[in-house]
Amino acid sequence: MRRNNADRWFWGIWGAAILATAALAWAQRTPLPPSVDRRGVPDWELDNEMPKDVFTFVRIRYGSYNGRGGKWATDYPDADLNLAYRLQEMTSLKVHPEGKVLELTDPELFDYPFAYMAEPGDLWFSDDEVKALRKWLLNGGFLMVDDFWGGDEYDNFAWEMKRVFPKREPRELPIEHPIFHAVFDLKEKPQLPSINQALNGMDYEWRPGPDDGSQVHYKAITDDKDRIMVMICHNTDLGDGWEREGENQYYFRNYSEPKAYPMGINIIFHAMTH
16 A cells, blocks of 8 residues: 555645645535434535545544443544545545545555544554554554543553554654645644533643643654654544534634644645655
8 A cells, every 4th residue: 555656646736736725615614514314414426437536534443442342433423524525625635425434454444545543542452453553554554543632541542552663752743844734724733622622611621630631732653754654633632623513603613614624634635645
């Protein structure tokens, strides 16, 4: 699955089109309706001539969560469907309308360069998952990790990633990093609370300890060529901004619209062009 120069040229062409159309489309959007049928998200047809020449949003399903399954599906499927629709609506990127759910050990994962993982704060990887994730990432994969809060959850995830890459440390990305400006020129690192926290006047989800969740972090684990392999979105919940956009006008205008979608689209664009 490692992308060659032709792949990068192709995504570079798409990138120019994305940059040319995103601002116009962004100015014309309205909140999506609450979930019905296709979770309230409009459908669209794929190009019959190039049905596989599309971006597919892949979500990772994991079962090893301290004996509690299901957290892999936080905000699913609304977040995935809404983000796919916004990508299709606001940019020239061709996007699969359904997305995909895969396990780390599924060989099909190597057909896709991007994957998303939600609420990884208490998970642990099996040995097979460690090996599969390492292989996929080193062969060009990009993993976006989102929606976990506080020091304890971060430390657990960092410990598990040490099993994947014992000698690679996550590093904080400064706001000057290109990922914050790939399509939308962000002036600050976006922090999103869940909709319930936001409607109660909170900008973050509090956790006990020195890292109480108030300071947002965007960290990266990179390969030997400084390509981002793992994008760690900590003390923020971008997925809730995608999932819950149609439920409350205040949340949409203050969190989904200016923060969740611009950051998500920037991350995907960066992943597909680097």
